[in-house]
Amino acid sequence: MAIIPDLAPALPEIFLACASMALLMIGVFRGDGSLRLVSWLTVAAFIVTGFLLLQGPDGRNVTFNGMFVADSFGTFAKLLILIASSLAVILSVNYLEKERVARFEYPVLIALATLGMLAMVSANDLISLYVGLELQSLALYVIASFKRDVAKSTEAGLKYFVLGALSSGVLLYGCLLYFSYCRICEISSNSNPNSRISF
Numbered sequence: 001m002a003i004i005p006d007l008a009p010a011l012p013e014i015f016l017a018c019a020s021m022a023l024l025m026i027g028v029f030r031g032d033g034s035l036r037l038v039s040w041l042t043v044a045a046f047i048v049t050g051f052l053l054l055q056g057p058d059g060r061n062v063t064f065n066g067m068f069v070a071d072s073f074g075t076f077a078k079l080l081i082l083i084a085s086s087l088a089v090i091l092s093v094n095y096l097e098k099e100r101v102a103r104f105e106y107p108v109l110i111a112l113a114t115l116g117m118l119a120m121v122s123a124n125d126l127i128s129l130y131v132g133l134e135l136q137s138l139a140l141y142v143i144a145s146f147k148r149d150v151a152k153s154t155e156a157g158l159k160y161f162v163l164g165a166l167s168s169g170v171l172l173y174g175c176l177l178y179f180s181y182c183r184i185c186e187i188s189s190n191s192n193p194n195s196r197i198s199f
Contacts (some may be wrong), residue, residue: 010068010070010122011077012053012056012118013051013057013118016118019042019045023045026104027104027105031087035093035097035103035106036106036109039106041107046089050083053082057070058184064157070122078118078122081121082114085110085114086111089107092107103146107140108142109139109142112135112139113140116132116134116135116139120132121135125186126186129187130168141184143199145160
């Protein structure tokens, strides 16, 4: 019988993931001219995510079989990320309209990149850390080349993609060395007393 993990520590991330998909659907059905609506809804989603963070369980909580950890320092870091992402969305609206690239995908990509950052903060396993990193990076690849009609923007996105692919390969190689030595993928030894290395 499958054991359902405790979803309370990861409720802010779950909400932001569902909100990102909902924002994408709103932008698709509203079409052109929905940048401001989707942007403000994205900021509202960030605010709700921050509220869920503050209302989360107290202390250090580990769930998803030790792959996800929520604590007070993680909450502080996540709040900083949400504030920075909200400011990035708000400050970018006028710029996107001025540059005639006012497409609703921009705030949705910011939301997905923010979700990846939040996942990285709470990662207690090399696999969850890598998934969060890739979710953040894939969204930022598109943002770097968002002005697709400009050669410099396309070049920036391509260079970022090549650099990110190389960095991901190096990271995966380091994870392989860590796993081959410790025989586990957990980063912290608090949840597994048999681990040999803790960061």
